[in-house]
């Protein structure tokens with residue numbers, strides 16, 4: 001079985017595939033290396049032989065995780081790395097290694113699924129947008145704070161914005177003007193993200209007319225999906241690209 005990991009700034013997304021197949025045997029989201037190992041040990045009947053991973057974390061942190069995986073499961077690990085060009089896509093960054101690896105993999109996945117021009121939007125700790133033309137030219141993209149960063153900035157830089165997670169969860173059931181602090185902040189930040197999305201779609205339309213696909217991914221993608229009904233919500237888009245960057249024969 002193959003262990004796949006997407007190590008973002010806030011969470012590690014993991015899943016296990018049957019070797020030589022696309023069927024997902026187990027999956028989860030965890031907050032730390034230790035929690036990952038514990039979840040994998042707790043999952044029944046996993047026979048891990050290989051692992052592929054992408055990380056936007058510091059090298060030292062990623063290496064610690066790899067060591068822990070090798071020690072616990074004796075897996076062979078393949079780490080996705082940057083490239084100037086892959087699967088028909090040319091990295092648009094001046095310095096290709098500076099483009100976040102999660103973005104690069106989501107771009108590869110999006111271009112493959114679209115077979116044409118695409119706009120890839122990822123809503124994690126940060127929110128990112130990336131533009132790829134029909135002939136595989138990555139034009140670059142945009143980065144702004146995602147939902148967790150926006151709400152935490154308000155909580156830590158004001159005296160009176162304080163509310164708990166339960167109130168935050170309830171607040172997002174509707175988008176009427178907020179009548180509590182939780183509602184006002186949670187809905188305000190969500191509308192910021194939706195505004196970001198609409199701006200990106202407008203830009204893509206100015207380049208390509210209606211001839212492009214929009215992909216939404218990342219843990220908070222469902223918060224914006226109503227704003228772009230034409231978009232495809234692909235929660236595992238980074239994993240699609242990961243399989244392309246780390247083929248395991």
Ligand SMILES: Nc1ncnc2c1ncn2[C@@H]1O[C@H](COP(=O)(O)OP(=O)(O)O)[C@@H](O)[C@H]1O
Nearest residue numbers: 008009010011029123124125126148218219220
């Ligand atoms: N099962 C889940 N576990 C944790 N966070 C989740 C989950 N589903 C959605 N989220 C949301 O996803 C966001 C984090 O997105 P993610 O793509 O994992 O970020 P990153 O890649 O930066 O670690 C959080 O704001 C959280 O509210």
Ligand SMILES: CC(C)(COP(=O)(O)O)[C@@H](O)C(=O)NCCC(=O)O
Nearest residue numbers: 008009056098099100103124125126
């Ligand atoms: C933009 C990101 C912080 C997004 O990370 P995430 O929200 O998925 O944890 C990450 O892709 C990154 O660290 N990129 C390097 C800078 C860049 O892409 O220009």
Ligand SMILES: [K+]
Nearest residue numbers: 008102124218
């Ligand atoms: K991510």
